[in-house]
Amino acid sequence: VQVPDRGADAPRCARAPARPAYAATSVNELTPCSENEPDPLFVENEPDPLFVELNPVRAHLAASPGDYRWSSYRYNADGHPDRILTPHPEYQALGRSDVERTAAYTAFVRECIGPAEDDSLRLTTQQQRAWGPERFKSQIEALTLRAVHVRPRGRPPRAPQHRQ
Template sequence: MARTARIVVPGLPMHVIQRGNNRQQCFRGAADCRRLLRSIQEQAGETGCTIHAYVLMTNHIHMLLTPPDARAIGTLMKSVLQEYTQYFNLKHQRTGSLWEGRFRSSLVQTENYFLVCQRYIELNPVRAGIVTSPADYKWSSYRSNGNGEPDPLLVPHAIYLGLGESDEARRARYRALFSTEIGEHALQHIRDAARSNGALGSTAFIEQIQQRTGRKLRSHRPGRPRKTVQS
């Protein structure tokens, strides 16, 4: 049976998740992490995708990115995953697949949901119990988005830029968002949207995407997250 085409709307951000095959370890050291990030940066330049946030976990990766056209995200992921697998297998003397099938993804509504999703990504190491603060984890975008460390991979989204008029004001406002936990409702909404390759947003947003694409989306726990969850 033919695979269902992924829903991509040029100019709308997407949350992307790629897991290791059988949840196997995909990174065995800093050199591996640097290699994948360099590959993502190169392919982002080639495809025109802009990367807003990311995290590299032991056996999976998350990214928040905006594609310029419907094919860009698929091209980027295919090239990055193939190149990294070849590198990883050669370096670690192994064969076979490294990644679990197709990557998962969801469209992300910019209003009300973008920063929730970005926080979700950067808080992965905290939820996993690896660190107590996202600033303590090296392989994520938080050190740049929250603390201003240079990261050539990242292109800030307009929603993030709107947090303040200056870099410091923006970062301070962004760090303050992390003082509030993401509620369970919002966490499950994010996970369900990505699992079904659907959309993360309000009921109205999902309806707009359906009308625009002519595709039926599965709706999980629709509605706008409470302000206490996202602010």
């Protein structure tokens, strides 16, 4: 089961302790952030539901997303009815039936974010970089004319010195 490709959907402006001057409102448009708002972080849309669903697990509030009382995971992955939740369009696009959607959502959460992705998101946030697929990062670099890829920690290695 695959999650539908959203193509060039607008990346959202997530908030982080960063200092870029613009937030992406669409792939082709940048909007100045207000000086009173927290600083933005460019985030590709696709990982957002996973980040939210797995936050209680990362924070050690629950062993799995379905164990957290306030999570929508039981509705999205297990099909448990919840009268206060409305399925979003991305969830509806996962399948034609409830069975297809719940299976797709379960696979999506299980496959997409692991410890390496968590570390990548943390480092990206700390360095004020874009987070998402390489295609997304390249688009943001082209639009902003700024490097958005994560840099390795520490100083760059010295060039080897030749002895005579």
